[in-house]
Amino acid sequence: MPSGTLLYAQSGGVTAVINATAAGVLEAARKRRVKVLAARNGILGALREELVDTSRMPLAAVRALAHTPGGAFGSCRVKLKSLEEDRARYERLIAVLRAHDVRWFLYNGGNDSADTALKLSRLAAGFGYPLTCVGVPKTVDNDLAVTDCCPGFGSAAKYTAVSVREAALDVAAMAETSTKVFVYEAMGRHAGWLAAAGGLAGKGPDEAPQLILFPERPYDEADFLAKVKGVVDRVGWCVVVASEGIRTADGGFVADAGAGKDAFGHTQLGGVAAHLAGRVHDALGLKVHWALPDYLQRSARHIASKTDFEQAQAVGRVAVELALAGRNATMPVIVRTSDAPYRWKVEAAPLERIANREKKMPAGFLRRDGYGITAAARRYLEPLVRGEAYPPYGSDGLPRYGHAEAPLATQRLAPFAEG
Amino acid sequence: MPSGTLLYAQSGGVTAVINATAAGVLEAARKRRVKVLAARNGILGALREELVDTSRMPLAAVRALAHTPGGAFGSCRVKLKSLEEDRARYERLIAVLRAHDVRWFLYNGGNDSADTALKLSRLAAGFGYPLTCVGVPKTVDNDLAVTDCCPGFGSAAKYTAVSVREAALDVAAMAETSTKVFVYEAMGRHAGWLAAAGGLAGKGPDEAPQLILFPERPYDEADFLAKVKGVVDRVGWCVVVASEGIRTADGGFVADAGAGKDAFGHTQLGGVAAHLAGRVHDALGLKVHWALPDYLQRSARHIASKTDFEQAQAVGRVAVELALAGRNATMPVIVRTSDAPYRWKVEAAPLERIANREKKMPAGFLRRDGYGITAAARRYLEPLVRGEAYPPYGSDGLPRYGHAEAPLATQRLAPFAEG
Numbered sequence: 001m002p003s004g005t006l007l008y009a010q011s012g013g014v015t016a017v018i019n020a021t022a023a024g025v026l027e028a029a030r031k032r033r034v035k036v037l038a039a040r041n042g043i044l045g046a047l048r049e050e051l052v053d054t055s056r057m058p059l060a061a062v063r064a065l066a067h068t069p070g071g072a073f074g075s076c077r078v079k080l081k082s083l084e085e086d087r088a089r090y091e092r093l094i095a096v097l098r099a100h101d102v103r104w105f106l107y108n109g110g111n112d113s114a115d116t117a118l119k120l121s122r123l124a125a126g127f128g129y130p131l132t133c134v135g136v137p138k139t140v141d142n143d144l145a146v147t148d149c150c151p152g153f154g155s156a157a158k159y160t161a162v163s164v165r166e167a168a169l170d171v172a173a174m175a176e177t178s179t180k181v182f183v184y185e186a187m188g189r190h191a192g193w194l195a196a197a198g199g200l201a202g203k204g205p206d207e208a209p210q211l212i213l214f215p216e217r218p219y220d221e222a223d224f225l226a227k228v229k230g231v232v233d234r235v236g237w238c239v240v241v242a243s244e245g246i247r248t249a250d251g252g253f254v255a256d257a258g259a260g261k262d263a264f265g266h267t268q269l270g271g272v273a274a275h276l277a278g279r280v281h282d283a284l285g286l287k288v289h290w291a292l293p294d295y296l297q298r299s300a301r302h303i304a305s306k307t308d309f310e311q312a313q314a315v316g317r318v319a320v321e322l323a324l325a326g327r328n329a330t331m332p333v334i335v336r337t338s339d340a341p342y343r344w345k346v347e348a349a350p351l352e353r354i355a356n357r358e359k360k361m362p363a364g365f366l367r368r369d370g371y372g373i374t375a376a377a378r379r380y381l382e383p384l385v386r387g388e389a390y391p392p393y394g395s396d397g398l399p400r401y402g403h404a405e406a407p408l409a410t411q412r413l414a415p416f417a418e419g
Numbered sequence: 420m421p422s423g424t425l426l427y428a429q430s431g432g433v434t435a436v437i438n439a440t441a442a443g444v445l446e447a448a449r450k451r452r453v454k455v456l457a458a459r460n461g462i463l464g465a466l467r468e469e470l471v472d473t474s475r476m477p478l479a480a481v482r483a484l485a486h487t488p489g490g491a492f493g494s495c496r497v498k499l500k501s502l503e504e505d506r507a508r509y510e511r512l513i514a515v516l517r518a519h520d521v522r523w524f525l526y527n528g529g530n531d532s533a534d535t536a537l538k539l540s541r542l543a544a545g546f547g548y549p550l551t552c553v554g555v556p557k558t559v560d561n562d563l564a565v566t567d568c569c570p571g572f573g574s575a576a577k578y579t580a581v582s583v584r585e586a587a588l589d590v591a592a593m594a595e596t597s598t599k600v601f602v603y604e605a606m607g608r609h610a611g612w613l614a615a616a617g618g619l620a621g622k623g624p625d626e627a628p629q630l631i632l633f634p635e636r637p638y639d640e641a642d643f644l645a646k647v648k649g650v651v652d653r654v655g656w657c658v659v660v661a662s663e664g665i666r667t668a669d670g671g672f673v674a675d676a677g678a679g680k681d682a683f684g685h686t687q688l689g690g691v692a693a694h695l696a697g698r699v700h701d702a703l704g705l706k707v708h709w710a711l712p713d714y715l716q717r718s719a720r721h722i723a724s725k726t727d728f729e730q731a732q733a734v735g736r737v738a739v740e741l742a743l744a745g746r747n748a749t750m751p752v753i754v755r756t757s758d759a760p761y762r763w764k765v766e767a768a769p770l771e772r773i774a775n776r777e778k779k780m781p782a783g784f785l786r787r788d789g790y791g792i793t794a795a796a797r798r799y800l801e802p803l804v805r806g807e808a809y810p811p812y813g814s815d816g817l818p819r820y821g822h823a824e825a826p827l828a829t830q831r832l833a834p835f836a837e838g
Contacts, residue, residue: 010592013593014588014589014592014593016585041595041596044595044596068588069585069588069589070585070587070588070589070591070592071588071589071592071593072592074591074592074595075592075593076593076595076596076597077593077596077597078596158816158817161816161817162721162817162818163715163719165817165818165820166435166488166489166714166715166718166719166720166721166818166820167713167714167715167718168489169433169487169488169489169490169718169820170433170488170489170490170714170717170718171714172489172493173429173433173489173490173491173493173494174432174433174490174494174495174496176460176463176493176495177460177463177495177496177497178495178496179714182713182714200815200816200817201817271693274690274693289713289714290711290713291711291712291713291714291715292709292710292711293710293712293715294586294601294708294709294710295585295586295589295590295598295601295708295710296582296585296586296710296712298589299585299586299588299589300582300585301585302581302585302722303721303722305816307816382815382816383816384816385815385816385817386814386815386816387812387816388809388812390807390809393806393807395805396619396801396804396805397577397580397619397724397726397801397802397803397804397805397806398577398580398581398584398619398620398804399581399584399585401584401585401588
């Protein structure tokens with residue numbers, strides 16, 4: 001039994017399977033008889049010394065996390081700055097880790113969290129404090145470098161593809177006398193991974209979604225409207241998947257154009273789909289419906305991808321192994337060894353190669369006209385949405401989601417004023 | 420083997436399980452060796468003599484309809500007026516029915532369709548044309564009279580409750596440093612059935628959704644904002660489910676207030692959630708997210724309720740039996756015989772008691788403060804979302820949805836100019 005405590009924290013936007021990673025961490029650590037504290041609300045909990053004592057969670061509760069969406073220990077959107085600018089907070093972190101004999105720190109998040117973990121590991125080394133920092137990948141944006149894909153993305157991608165396929169069947173049935181255009185807004189401020197996943201809903205150019213708008217290509221309204229009209233003329237109806245992050249050629253977010261005033265002069269929170277729907281309605285005179293699933297797409301554990309679920313658990317387990325083996329400043333990443341049959345394994349990668357970088361969609365994933373995905377994109381995406389990993393349901397017809405209710409570890413330090 | 424043809428048509432907004440009803444109709448008719456034609460795009464197909472010959476569909480294709488959302492034969496939003504105003508169309512219908520030896524007409528829709536079926540049956544009787552008209556219930560709005568519930572509603576209700584529960588876990592994880600209020604917009608222009616179903620996501624007053632806005636209660640902005648603030652102060656975050664049809668005390672739809680202009684002066688299609696989110700943001704200064712699932716909620720076959728699925732098939736089967744038994748101007752309706760254990764059966768009800776009526780939510784289903792549901796509402800709603808009826812999935816990770824591709828029956832009449 002290794003001496004010391006492992007600290008686990010969740011960071012940034014949560015996903016349908018980040019708790020599956022947490023379950024992987026907790027189960028693996030229990031097998032190695034390592035005590036795990038989980039920071040409440042991510043790095044904030046570490047600063048505030050609010051550390052959930054997971055040893056007080058029954059094993060059944062730990063296992064229930066595997067099928068529970070959201071962030072069971074709470075997450076946060078707090079980015080630590082450079083060591084120079086944020087020295088007080090980094091030093092506080094070290095003090096809290098020291099107070100609880102934390103020897104291993106697992107930070108479950110995206111680029112920013114990888115950066116924080118890296119900086120913390122450097123600071124600890126500078127202080128001579130023995131700490132192994134391991135980043136654990138997570139993001140529905142799928143934009144982490146090095147790893148083939150990011151846990152959380154596959155499930156959001158499956159939700160997107162399934163939702164678009166279903167809504168398209170609805171539109172097709174209604175189009176003769178009612179809705180002719182349907183716009184679905186997908187998350188993705190900088191990269192169109194989720195919008196691309198929407199493309200899995202259909203194959204030929206006349207199957208929905210007939211048009212996808214990516215942040216990787218400048219949005220040209222006239223061209224878009226002409227394309228919509230062409231599809232409606234040919235097919236009778238049109239389904240559009242739009243990434244929230246599309247921009248016009250001058251670099252402005254289209255979503256910002258949608259933020260206007262309502263009839264009473266109040267702020268109107270629009271978004272891309274609302275804007276596009278308005279344009280299609282006004283310019284083409286077509287009846288249009290639109291959907292903005294927002295958090296639904298990243299919390300839809302009920303339609304999680306089995307691949308994603310298994311990878312999310314695996315990176316949690318491997319993160320514990322890496323930590324206990326002293327592989328400081330690393331992250332377990334998914335390595336794809338074969339497309340068909342799909343095969344993958346988890347390997348360690350240095351945080352330096354991941355922190356603060358952003359993986360864009362390869363240009364070869366976008367169809368030449370910019371409105372669809374290529375066969376290469378399908379080859380990449382399809383295995384990630386494959387398989388179902390249904391949660392258990394209660395007799396009330398709802399998923400039995402778990403909780404991470406456990407007492408906090410006794411606080412040993414004075415409160416941190418700033419945290 | 421009865422002589423004559425059965426005509427089946429889908430009408431109005433489609434659902435996740437209206438095709439399960441179609442499968443029930445087709446399978447039951449095949450067992451009785453009755454030929455079924457299905458009108459393309461609802462009553463329009465009957466007027467245009469576009470009648471799909473379902474005898475050309477393989478049995479596997481018929482069965483696949485049972486797990487396929489949307490309206491496989493196409494639907495329409497066309498309401499026939501009174502016999503006097505729309506005599507030419509009613510007479511055209513009789514001519515088409517006569518040309519194809521249609522003895523039984525099954526119209527799968529809501530209040531309007533029940534009305535059309537009723538009128539058609541009267542006209543046929545007036546003409547001495549032997550026709551049995553049977554309405555088949557369907558609507559996510561759950562507002563048909565007589566029947567305990569409407570096929571299509573249970574699945575949309577399950578989608579709503581599951582989505583709200585999942586999104587709430589996301590919000591709870593983010594609230595400390597990010598989103599504090601989440602608004603989910605549910606369908607329901609006149610009755611808050613789906614919004615009420617969102618209430619199944621939680622139980623106590625502090626569980627999400629903490630606030631539900633019903634069209635049955637006037638929307639009072641100041642009171643609503645105070646309630647949101649109270650919940651955020653107490654719980655840390657707040658989930659709101661809002662019915663699209665909420666109105667202010669003067670009767671105006673709140674959604675209409677949201678239809679303003681964007682930054683470029685273009686029409687901004689808003690909706691209730693966008694408006695409420697804007698108000699919460701402006702008036703309370705809280706970070707807010709909102710979701711508008713739109714068609715996703717009524718086409719989500721992937722999360723269909725088993726109760727709903729079984730009832731949808733059953734009303735299809737019984738409709739065929741009623742038709743063949745000559746039970747003219749009736750509709751198979753769901754009769755609840757017990758809440759716990761939940762028991763139901765299908766009985767025939769006269770269309771006269773259903774046509775053009777609208778079932779409101781009982782006042783006893785709304786909590787006294789108007790922002791939640793009562794135990795009586797839960798007793799009613801819970802069995803309707805119970806059980807899962809997953810569609811089969813392909814190796815591409817997507818549901819294998821079916822098609823209703825079959826040739827049209829040979830046309831025997833000249834085209835109908837107006838249809």
